[in-house]
Amino acid sequence: MGYRVLILIDHQSHNITNSVYQLANRFFLHPKIGEVFVASRSDVSNLAFFSKHSSLDLHAVKVDSGFSFDSTGQQFDHVSNRINLQEMDMVVLRLPHPLDEAFFHFISENFPPEKMINRPQGIIQTGNKLFLLKLQSWCPPIRWCTTFAEIIDFHQAYNLVLKPLRSYGGKGIVRIYDGVLEDTYGVKIPLSKAELFLTDLKRDGYLAMQYLENVHLGDKRIVVVNGKIVGAALRIPAAGSWVCNVSQGGHAEAAFADEREAMMADAIHKVVSPLGIGIFGMDTLVDDNGQRVLSEINTLSVGGFGPMEMQHQKPIPALVADELISFYEQNSK
Structure with missing residues (x-):
C-alpha cells in the first residue's frame, strides 16, 4: 500500500x-x-x-x-x-x-517534523521578514529598522517600503516617498508627523526596502517545489498604484522565470531546504537596473498553481505532487 x-x-x-x-x-x-x-x-x-x-x-x-x-x-x-x-x-x-x-x-x-511539508519550525523561521537578510544579495537595498531615526536615515538614500516583520497579505505595509508616508489605500502623512503611525516600532520594527520605481512592470510570483520552478504569474498593479494586488484593481497574467530568477530560486532552495521547506513562493520586482530582484518569500500555504495551470496549459498540480513526494522521500529516511 x-x-x-x-x-x-x-x-x-x-x-x-x-x-x-x-x-x-x-x-x-x-x-x-x-x-x-x-x-x-x-x-x-x-x-x-x-x-x-x-x-x-x-x-x-x-x-x-x-x-x-x-x-x-x-x-x-x-x-x-x-x-x-x-x-x-x-x-x-x-x-x-x-x-x-x-x-x-x-x-x-x-x-515527525521531517515528514511534514513544510516543516513547522522552518515556516516559523522563514515567515519573519528578517529572513530576507539571509538572502539580501538577491534583494534591493534592505535594512531592519527598529527606531524612527533609522528609518529617516535610510530614507536619506532611498524612497522606501516598510513591512512589519510578521505581516502577511500586504497588511501594515507603507511607502515613504519624498518625505511623505503613504499606506496601501492612498492615505498620506508628512513623514515628520508619521512616527506615531508606525506602531510596529513599539514591537520589533520594520524591514525597510528600497521602493522600486519599476513596480508598474509587475510583481512576479514564482512557485518552487523541491528546487524546481513549476510555474509563475505576473501581478500588474492598477494604473497609478504602487500595490501589486489583484483585489485592489490589478490583474494577473502568465509569466516565466528568467535566467536570473532561476539562479535565485536555486540559491533560496539551498538555504531553505535544510529547514524542511519543500515548497515556496518567491516574489520579484524589477529594480532600477532593469533586473528582477527578490522582494518576498512565502512558505506558508503556498498556492496559486491551479490558476497557473490554466494560464500555462501544463499540468502544474501534477508536477507539484510529484516533487512534494520526492522531497518527502529525500527527507524522511
Whole structure:
C-alpha cells in the first residue's frame, strides 16, 4: 500500500481558485499514494486538535475522484471518517495566515517534523521578514529598522517600503516617498508627523526596502517545489498604484522565470531546504537596473498553481505532487 497523506486546511478561507483541491486529486491519482485525507480547522469536530491541542484524532474527508471545491463547505460538515495523526505517513500543511506557532509546536511534538511539508519550525523561521537578510544579495537595498531615526536615515538614500516583520497579505505595509508616508489605500502623512503611525516600532520594527520605481512592470510570483520552478504569474498593479494586488484593481497574467530568477530560486532552495521547506513562493520586482530582484518569500500555504495551470496549459498540480513526494522521500529516511 502507498503513503497515507493528510492535508491540513481551513476550508472557510477558500474560493474556487484555491489549488489545494487540484493537489489533493493529483495525490489521489499518484501511484505512490495509498490514501489521501483532508482535515479542516473550521470543522468544529476538530477543535480539540487545532485549537485545544488535546487530541491527535481528526475528522477528515477521504479524497476520491469527485473531491473538489464546494462553495457551501458541506463536505466538511458531519465528516464520518475519523483518523489519527500518527497513522499518517506524510502531512501537508496548507493552513492560512495568521501563523499559529502554538499549534505548530503541538503538531511537531506528536508527528515527525521531517515528514511534514513544510516543516513547522522552518515556516516559523522563514515567515519573519528578517529572513530576507539571509538572502539580501538577491534583494534591493534592505535594512531592519527598529527606531524612527533609522528609518529617516535610510530614507536619506532611498524612497522606501516598510513591512512589519510578521505581516502577511500586504497588511501594515507603507511607502515613504519624498518625505511623505503613504499606506496601501492612498492615505498620506508628512513623514515628520508619521512616527506615531508606525506602531510596529513599539514591537520589533520594520524591514525597510528600497521602493522600486519599476513596480508598474509587475510583481512576479514564482512557485518552487523541491528546487524546481513549476510555474509563475505576473501581478500588474492598477494604473497609478504602487500595490501589486489583484483585489485592489490589478490583474494577473502568465509569466516565466528568467535566467536570473532561476539562479535565485536555486540559491533560496539551498538555504531553505535544510529547514524542511519543500515548497515556496518567491516574489520579484524589477529594480532600477532593469533586473528582477527578490522582494518576498512565502512558505506558508503556498498556492496559486491551479490558476497557473490554466494560464500555462501544463499540468502544474501534477508536477507539484510529484516533487512534494520526492522531497518527502529525500527527507524522511
